[in-house]
Amino acid sequence: MTFLIPRTILAHFAPECWPVNLDLISLIILDVDGVLTDGRLWSTPDGEWVKAFSSQDGFAIKAWQRGGGRTAILSGRADDNVSRRAKDLGIEIVHLGITDKLEAFADILTAVGCGNEAVCYVGDDFPDLGPMSRAAFPVAVANARAAVKRKAQYVTRTGGGCGALAELIELLLRKQGRWPGSLLD
Numbered sequence: 001m002t003f004l005i006p007r008t009i010l011a012h013f014a015p016e017c018w019p020v021n022l023d024l025i026s027l028i029i030l031d032v033d034g035v036l037t038d039g040r041l042w043s044t045p046d047g048e049w050v051k052a053f054s055s056q057d058g059f060a061i062k063a064w065q066r067g068g069g070r071t072a073i074l075s076g077r078a079d080d081n082v083s084r085r086a087k088d089l090g091i092e093i094v095h096l097g098i099t100d101k102l103e104a105f106a107d108i109l110t111a112v113g114c115g116n117e118a119v120c121y122v123g124d125d126f127p128d129l130g131p132m133s134r135a136a137f138p139v140a141v142a143n144a145r146a147a148v149k150r151k152a153q154y155v156t157r158t159g160g161g162c163g164a165l166a167e168l169i170e171l172l173l174r175k176q177g178r179w180p181g182s183l184l185d
Contacts, residue, residue, distance in 0.1 A: 019153065020117075020136045020137045020153060021117075021136075022137065022171075022172060022175040022176065023175065023176050024117050024118055024136065025069075025118060025119070025120045025136065025137055025172055025176075026068070026069055026070060026114060026118045027069070027070045027071070027072065027108075027109075027112055027114055027118050027119050027120070028064065028069065028070070028071050028072070028119075028120045028121075028122065028165075028168075028169070028172075029071075029072045029073075029074050029105065029108060029119060029120070029121045029122070029131065029135070030071065030072070030073050030074065030122050030165070031074060031075060031122060031123045031124060031125070031127075031128050032073060032075040032077065032079070032082050033051070033075065033076075033077060033124075033125075034123075034124035034125055034141065034143065034144070034160045034161075035122050035123060035124050035141055035160040035161075035164065035165070036053055036054075036057065036073075036082075036085070036160065036161060036165070037051040037052060037053060037160060037161040038052070038143070038159060038160055038161035038162060039124065039143065039160060039161070049079065049081070050081070051079075051081060051161075052161060053085050053161065054161050054162055054163050054164075054165070054166070056163040056165075056166040057161075057163060057164070057165035057166050058085075058088070058089055059166065060165055060166035060168075060169040060170065061089050061091070061165060061169065062089060062090065063169065063173065063180060064169045064172070064173065065089075065090055065091075066180075067173060067176075067178045067180070068178075069169075069172075070093070070112060071089070071091045071093070072091065072093035072094070072095070072108050072112070073086050073091055073093070073094045073095065073096070074095045074098060074101055074104050074105065074108065074131065075095070075096050075097075075098065076097070076098055076099065076101070076127055077096065077097065078096040078097030079096060082094070082096060083096065093108055093111060093112065095107070095108065101127050101128065101130055101131050102130035102131055102134070105121070105130070105131040105134060105135075106134075116134050116135060116136055117136045118136065119134075119135040119136055119137070120135060120136070120137040120138075120139060120168070120172070121134075121135035121137075121138050121139065122139045122140075122141065122164075122165065122168065123138070123139075123140060123141075123144065123148055124140060124141050124143060124144040124145065124148055124160055125144070125145055125148060126145065126147065126148070128148055129147065129148065129151055132148070132151045132152065133151065137153055137154070138151055138152050138153055138154075139152055139153070139154045139155070139156065139168055140152035140154075140155045140156070141155075141156050141158070141159055141160040141164040142155060142156050142157055142158055142159045142160075142164065143159040143160055144160075154168070154171075156168055
């Protein structure tokens with residue numbers, strides 16, 4: 001009897017079986033709403049938009065960058081809060097208000113000087129499908145749309161804005177032998 005196990009399920013249990021060499025991943029490109037946040041937007045009485053970011057994700061992003069990894073943000077929404085959060089985290093490549101994410105994805109790779117084989121893209125919604133189709137390691141957060149989860153090679157157990165990036169970055173650093181155990185364990 002043969003059992004067919006979807007690769008998104010297999011990925012949770014057997015990283016060595018994934019169709020991508022995670023040791024090559026050096027750039028993580030992130031969507032914002034639904035990935036760095038839980039996707040909800042609050043409006044203040046003054047008409048400002050407010051969103052919450054996970055401190056666990058922030059700590060993990062800094063650990064990824066200290067270990068030599070690069071991080072970029074690619075979002076359809078232009079938002080000063082995101083610019084401030086990116087600056088706080090030391091993320092230098094920030095593309096906001098993007099209508100064509102696939103074109104911006106290519107621009108980021110050109111700016112960084114790497115190929116698709118070095119990229120992990122994390123998304124949650126339909127506009128992320130284009131970049132996910134090009135990235136070597138497409139990842140969906142737990143709260144992503146079903147179509148995005150089907151495109152992913154890994155689906156986090158944790159939702160966007162709730163530690164999903166911390167989960168992913170720990171996985172990558174451990175697989176690459178760069179997990180700073182004394183600092184983060």
